[in-house]
Amino acid sequence: MTTSLVPPGTGRTPAAPRAPHALARASSLVVPALDAAVERLDPSLHEPVRHHLAGGGKHVRGGLALVAAAAVGGTEGEAVPGAVAVELVHNYSLLHDDIIDGDRERRHRPTVWARFGEGVAIVAGDALAALAIQVLLDAPTPARMEAARRLADANQAMISGQSADMAFEARARVTVEECLAMERDKTGALLSAACAIGAVLGGADGATAEALGEYGEHLGIAFQAVDDLLGVWGDPSSTGKPVGADLLARKKTLPIAVAFERGDAVADELASIFSRASDQSEVERATLLLERAGVRDAVAAIADEHLRQGLGALDRVELADKPKEELVEVARYVTARDR
């Protein structure tokens, strides 16, 4: 193999983990195919969609689809339509979520609704969602149909996750179980579908596709748990968000659910901070409170446990060595706490 499981340090501390070679290779296949698919959209949507896609991204979902296909003995090329379709669904959800969350910037650039208007962003998102199904059903094979079915199911699960997240805002508390179910739907479902779709297009049997789907689901939950940690303790220079951004926005993410569930003085104090408009000094106090109470470690343990289960799913089935190593590498990369 040409890549190492442990990315080499850059000499600075903390070393930013280097993106696995598999993701760069996948991007070189996915990006041209994604661009070609976007050409099929109404010309009036080319500018807003390209503006959004030009923001970049590592194509983790598309990359997982390609590596999964290779892992089950297929070729990455066979899985390109699946990779494009999951990237399209991911990006449609970003376009709509940015409107819903009122986010005016993404990756330091104006979001589509902020730049082109809400109507354009709604329609552009709808167009990408429809395009995902079109790309898969261009060729009428049973594998493509199975892929489209899994993608529609994952899309519906993402919507459930987004709905739950919105419903959480109106509630005083959420349980860890509810929060994990929301994150499984919102993030795990599409990562799971990406892996399973890649496997199906690569010719996998049912059990192998399920195992890869399970890997993707756990990976998604672990990824989201780490994202929640970074939302409280992340370095603003890496996350692009202010210190304690999620606390300031009073988002009910995993650290908050874990703290509430303790039902002790920490929970009460957090509830009290949550019940009033917080300023930066209160956010700093809440952050310290959460850390001292062991919440940071508890959430990190949840992430580690899902990473472990995800990697365990890969061991249950027969996979080609090198792609399997790449799946492990991608999992470690997207759940790294200094990303």
Place this chain on the structure above:
Amino acid sequence: MTTSLVPPGTGRTPAAPRAPHALARASSLVVPALDAAVERLDPSLHEPVRHHLAGGGKHVRGGLALVAAAAVGGTEGEAVPGAVAVELVHNYSLLHDDIIDGDRERRHRPTVWARFGEGVAIVAGDALAALAIQVLLDAPTPARMEAARRLADANQAMISGQSADMAFEARARVTVEECLAMERDKTGALLSAACAIGAVLGGADGATAEALGEYGEHLGIAFQAVDDLLGVWGDPSSTGKPVGADLLARKKTLPIAVAFERGDAVADELASIFSRASDQSEVERATLLLERAGVRDAVAAIADEHLRQGLGALDRVELADKPKEELVEVARYVTARDR
């Protein structure tokens, strides 16, 4: 046959055309299946989606799918998943269009975004669009896959039509050809898909499905042309909109495109009215101007021509007698000028 091609008068003038029996029969099959499909959504979306669906509607698209299946020798029951899927796509587009157009009421009830918020309306629309594909791909048959492919294509065409309609707002003039292309995409594509999907699920060969799709497309354009006529000359008590509503909103519908294309004094005067904020008296003058210039008759002739072509497509293939009569009846009903 139990229904007549010419609906009996009610004794009043003008007689409102009676809804064909085929549509009532179709609703009795489609509504329970649609309700069952909605059960699959995240529980937080049940209330907004049911609020929207409770507004009613005649299920013209679902009805066309069922009658098309019977016309090609299948059963209406076989086409129910297709009918549900096209109704879901129609309703998702209404949820999103109401946000885009800022419409706070539909059928005298608050729209979903006005009642539950924009975020809920965006997500509820996304959920119905995904559900449409799920309903079709529940059973992995070639006919279901073909139906899903046609539905995704129609969805993309609707999005193109909506995008073109939005782009028209920023323009001074549009041609009749551009306007008809927009209406073919925005309205014709889904009516076409409804008929073709019904035919495919009913076991039709390719040529027969194409002919039914062509009937649906022309029907959609004729329906939209009549809708445009009613937007200018419709009776407010039937349309639920004020006299000349489309003129007041300065929408670039077919009558306006026809008038602009004349390039004479009528076009110049209309452009002048369009270029400034119009009041009711100016709208009345524009209405009179359009009528005197023969625009009303010209648009009615376009509607009649598409109705004629749509009915002509039915004569090109072998269809069962009674369902074929019902397709003719539905076509005359949805393009009636006193609806």
